[in-house]
Amino acid sequence: xxxxxxxxxxxxEITPLHNMAACFTLASAVFxxxxxxxxxxHSRTPGATGTTAGIRLFCVGAPEQKKxxxxxxxxxxxxxxxxxxxxRVPTPPKHAGPTPSGWIPPADSPPPLPYxxxxxxxxxxxxxxxxxxxxxxxxxxxxxxxxxxxLEKDVKEYLMAVTGKDLPTQVNEVTMTLTVKxxxxxxxxxxLATKGF
Amino acid sequence: YSxxxxxxxxxxxxxxxxxxxxEVQLHSCFVVPSPAVIFNVINPALSPQFSSSFSSVNNxxxxxxxxxxxxxPDRLKRPPPSADCSLPLLRQCDAVVPAHxxxxxxxxxxxxxxxxxxxxxxxxxxxxxxxxxxLDILYDVEKWQRNFKRISHAHTKVRSEVxxxxxxxxxxxxxxxxxxxxxxxPLWRGGGVSHGPRGPTSYYYMLPMKVRVQxxxxxxxxxxxxxxxxxxDSLDIPTPDSQFLMDLxxxxxxxxxxLIVDVGEEFPENILQATANLKTVNxxxxxxxxxxxxxxxxxxxxxxxxxKFLEEKLLWHDExxxxxxxxxxxxxxxx
Numbered sequence: 303x304x305x306x307x308x309x310x311x312x313x314x315e316i317t318p319l320h321n322m323a324a325c326f327t328l329a330s331a332v333f334x335x336x337x338x339x340x341x342x343x344h345s346r347t348p349g350a351t352g353t354t355a356g357i358r359l360f361c362v363g364a365p366e367q368k369k370x371x372x373x374x375x376x377x378x379x380x381x382x383x384x385x386x387x388x389x390r391v392p393t394p395p396k397h398a399g400p401t402p403s404g405w406i407p408p409a410d411s412p413p414p415l416p417y418x419x420x421x422x423x424x425x426x427x428x429x430x431x432x433x434x435x436x437x438x439x440x441x442x443x444x445x446x447x448x449x450x451x452x453l454e455k456d457v458k459e460y461l462m463a464v465t466g467k468d469l470p471t472q473v474n475e476v477t478m479t480l481t482v483k484x485x486x487x488x489x490x491x492x493x494l495a496t497k498g499f
Numbered sequence: 500y501s502x503x504x505x506x507x508x509x510x511x512x513x514x515x516x517x518x519x520x521x522e523v524q525l526h527s528c529f530v531v532p533s534p535a536v537i538f539n540v541i542n543p544a545l546s547p548q549f550s551s552s553f554s555s556v557n558n559x560x561x562x563x564x565x566x567x568x569x570x571x572p573d574r575l576k577r578p579p580p581s582a583d584c585s586l587p588l589l590r591q592c593d594a595v596v597p598a599h600x601x602x603x604x605x606x607x608x609x610x611x612x613x614x615x616x617x618x619x620x621x622x623x624x625x626x627x628x629x630x631x632x633x634l635d636i637l638y639d640v641e642k643w644q645r646n647f648k649r650i651s652h653a654h655t656k657v658r659s660e661v662x663x664x665x666x667x668x669x670x671x672x673x674x675x676x677x678x679x680x681x682x683x684x685p686l687w688r689g690g691g692v693s694h695g696p697r698g699p700t701s702y703y704y705m706l707p708m709k710v711r712v713q714x715x716x717x718x719x720x721x722x723x724x725x726x727x728x729x730x731x732d733s734l735d736i737p738t739p740d741s742q743f744l745m746d747l748x749x750x751x752x753x754x755x756x757x758l759i760v761d762v763g764e765e766f767p768e769n770i771l772q773a774t775a776n777l778k779t780v781n782x783x784x785x786x787x788x789x790x791x792x793x794x795x796x797x798x799x800x801x802x803x804x805x806x807k808f809l810e811e812k813l814l815w816h817d818e819x820x821x822x823x824x825x826x827x828x829x830x831x832x833x834x
Contacts, residue, residue, distance in 0.1 A: 389830040412599040420597070423818055447599070470807050476635065 319454050391449040394417065409498030416449035419499040428492045432481075441487055454480055457490070464489055521556045563769070574726060574752045580620045588807045589619035589732065590803050592813050600625040603723070607730045607803065610770075611737060615749045621730050623723070627813050633713065639706060639722070640714030640790045651703040655695030658683045664690070712816045718793040727754065729800045734761055736784075739772035744780055754797030758819060760785050762804040785809060 320345065356363045404424075412418055423429045428444040446453055454473050461469050465488075472481040482490075522706055580586070584604075592602050606617035622630070660666065664683025671678055679686075685693040722728040729751075736743065748757055752813055756779040759770070766782060774782045783792065785805045801809070815834040828834065 383831070386829055386831045387823060388832050389820060389826070390815065391820055391830055412597075418599045474635065478631065 391425075392468060394425055406495040413498040414451070415497070417453040419453075420441065420445045420447065420449045421496060421499075427491045427494050429487045429494065431487045433484050439483070439485045441482045441490060443482075443490065444478075446478045446480060450475060450480060451477055457482065461486060461489070462492055523596045527730075544824050571752060576605070580606055584620055586617065586619050588622065590621040590795065590806065592622050592624045592659065592809060592810070593807065594624055596624060597626070600629070603727070605723070605730050607732055608751075609732055610734060610747065613743070613750050618732065621806065623730075623806065624810050624814065626817065627716050627810050628720050628723050628728075630713070630716045632721050632724070633717045634708060636714050636717050637790060637794070640711055641794060643704070643706045643711075644789060644791045646702045647704055651696070651702070653696035653700075654698050655692040657695075657697075659683060660695070661689070661691045664782035684685050700777040710818055712813055714790045716813055718790045719799075722793060722799050727793075727798045729753065730806060731800050733802060734759065734767055734770045736767065736769040736773060739769040740771045741775075741780075742778050744770075744773045744777065748780070750797075753800075756780060757781075757798045757800055758783065758792055758796035759787055759800045760805045761802045771804050 306308055319381075356463065393435055394405075394407065397405075397407050408425075409419055419428065422445070430442045430444065432440040434440070443453075443457070454471055458471060461482065465484075470483045473479075474481070538550050560588075582604075586606075589607050596602055602622035604620050607619040607621045608617045609615055657805060658681065661683040664681035666681070667675060668679050668682050681687075681690075684692045685691055719728065749755070759774065759780070759782040761782070762783065762785045770782060779796075781796065785808045788809065811834045
């Protein structure tokens with residue numbers, strides 16, 4: 303059984319164009335005629351037994367590289383590199399107002415309030431709903447900085463205007479979070495977005 | 500000051516002031532309302548002259564035990580750099596600082612001379628060096644660091660493992676003695692332990708990566724607010740003498756233990772030799788920075804390169820995706 307080894311040689315030195323053209327025509331000629339063992343360069347090791355290895359050279363190159371052997375090429379690695387994913391969340395492009403999906407970008411300058419609510423790593427407003435014991439609904443506002451009690455006051459006023467009820471709230475000064483009884487994530491997200499957070 | 504208490508401390512009448520840290524210069528924008536204790540000795544002329552380790556107050560006995568959270572007045576002498584400082588800005592923040600926060604300014608010193616003045620000002624990112632002081636996170640990370648490596652090898656034998664005790668010692672009825680099934684039951688002397696420790700037990704657990712990162716940030720911020728963080732331009736020392744380092748530390752009131760942090764695998768020979776025989780002054784690479792070491796050493800000294808490295812690594816966690824595959828495998832833009 304014949305085993306054929308194909309050696310792909312990249313010519314590293316600058317070769318004139320006609321030489322390269324000749325090289326490729328030779329390669330195509332070799333491929334079409336399928337002449338085995340036309341050019342044998344170190345094809346057989348002295349210890350090789352049994353199978354004959356036919357080598358096809360696709361590119362001869364410059365005459366001084368006749369006995370070059372295998373040259374590694376790392377330029378094709380760019381096809382692998384472009385598949386490796388990024389690890390950081392990209393910054394969103396500039397939008398003038400709300401996007402078609404409903405995402406509202408934060409204001410360029412922070413609003414002049416005693417508190418600040420940062421965006422999450424995915425650039426969303428950090429208001430989340432929670433459900434425990436099957437029936438206990440809570441809304442959590444995270445990532446608060448500054449005067450959290452002023453935020454609590456404003457949130458209570460706003461939700462009083464929206465619902466008409468004085469809702470119980472919990473301020474956690476250590477983790478700087480605010481919890482409100484009930485599901486009000488949509489209202490609070492719109493309210494915070496209009497404020498510019 | 501809110502309160503003044505008088506104490507009799509080993510025969511010396513002393514005033515201890517309790518005040519808030521607002522009256523002490525702070526670097527960060529967050530006010531830490533914890534009490535600060537400032538110690539003042541009245542009537543120094545009447546007290547006998549003792550030699551002591553404090554250079555400022557020479558009248559205290561050497562075996563006086565003082566609480567560790569005492570604020571030494573000498574340490575408060577240099578205020579943080581103001582905006583119109585004449586010294587050059589040696590380092591600006593590489594990462595984007597949020598619009599509602601501003602970079603923190605600190606002095607950049609040098610280790611060349613024992614009493615050299617700061618040679619510049621550096622900017623520190625507020626999301627690494629100015630986070631709120633979360634003591635619960637510090638506690639969790641410190642507890643984790645101590646326990647996740649722990650394997651307790653305590654092991655006792657159960658009644659089935661103790662040698663012997665297969666045969667019933669005497670017949671059930673008629674001997675007049677209590678009934679027993681084996682001589683190695685837990686009731687017997689030499690018997691097995693019924694509910695003892697069983698085998699090597701591992702106390703391994705992992706805190707979430709972000710909690711551990713936040714612990715480092717909180718530790719760095721706490722050191723900065725308490726003026727125990729010092730930035731140095733490089734670790735070049737004129738002599739490999741340990742005494743030089745000790746004199747420098749005592750002169751600058753850096754505390755009784757110092758942790759020196761630099762980036763890279765190679766350090767200057769002089770500082771390696773100087774810290775080799777010292778127990779309380781230690782030098783580590785920046786990847787080895789951990790909460791336990793920062794809490795154990797009173798003062799932390801960072802080089803500018805170490806600050807850049809730490810900011811890059813710690814801020815990456817604020818803007819990264821959840822891992823698609825472990826982070827030790829290649830991603831295109833790991834820090």
